[in-house]
Amino acid sequence: MRTQTVPLYWKVCLINGAVFLAGTVALLFFPVSVSRRPLVSEAVVLTLGLTVMLVLNALLLRASLAPIDRVVRQMAKVDLLEPGQRLPGGAGGPGGHLVASFNAMLDRLESERSSSDARALAAEEEERHRIARELHDEVGQQLTVVLLGLKQVQQRAPAELVDELELVRESARAGLDDVRRVARELRPGVLDDLGLHSALAALATGFSAHGGATVRRSIAPGLPALPPATELVVYRVAQEALTNAARHARATSVELTLQRLGDRVVLGVEDDGRGLPAGASGAGVRGMRERARSVGGVLELTGSPGKGTRVRLSVPVEAT
Known part of the structure; x- marks a missing residue:
């Protein structure tokens, strides 16, 4: 009583x-x-x-x-x-x-809130998956058909139109590449197929190749396997941090690290950009915090104007 x-x-x-x-x-x-x-x-x-x-x-x-x-x-x-x-x-x-x-x-x-965030993020990933599949299967295939048709037309076209048709083919090919790139960003298939190590390597390479800052990556060998949801959170935080470094911080060099410290796996993304403004709490930062909290992780942002920004995400390692 x-x-x-x-x-x-x-x-x-x-x-x-x-x-x-x-x-x-x-x-x-x-x-x-x-x-x-x-x-x-x-x-x-x-x-x-x-x-x-x-x-x-x-x-x-x-x-x-x-x-x-x-x-x-x-x-x-x-x-x-x-x-x-x-x-x-x-x-x-x-x-x-x-x-x-x-x-x-x-x-x-x-x-x-944690349960609600987890459900919202799961729904968001499912929607990303659906959009990526439609881009790849529908828009990508249609652009491929357009490329094949242009090639046939180019072979039968008069000589004075060949150069113009070639320009149109190049534009269509660039559009197809953009569609495939957006589909990969929406749903990283390499993460499901090859794991977090390869997915982060591909992310860094693609980021540098498409006009972003130069990314130096250091991924420790022998990292423990993480649950799929945790791997996806690590990947998304790295993706958002790289995007912020190029879009907002205007960084020219970024260092991406992944290592194990005790019973946690730690992701670090540090740039040499304009630094973190006082009271920064945009949608991207809130999204990273919500993702980290959904898997029991901790997100830390440090930096000051003119001295770059450092994003640090630590996620727990499940006992086996």
């Missing part, structure tokens, strides 16, 4: 009543009186008595109300994107129960 505690309202009333009762008893049993014209000694006695009553009242109320102030301050600054923000417990009474309830509420909110 749950223990019934005294409501905070009645506890405050009882504390104040006890203090005033103590003051009344003191006036009854101690030879203290006040003249019609109060003397200095009488004023001193009354002042001391009032001071003792106020201090005693404050000390008794502090134990009950101080936890409430801590909860109010924590509620004003709590951020669900930064999990683990809890108030120290251990105190009894209504304040202690309030702190425990507040921490339990944060546990539930973080758990529900």
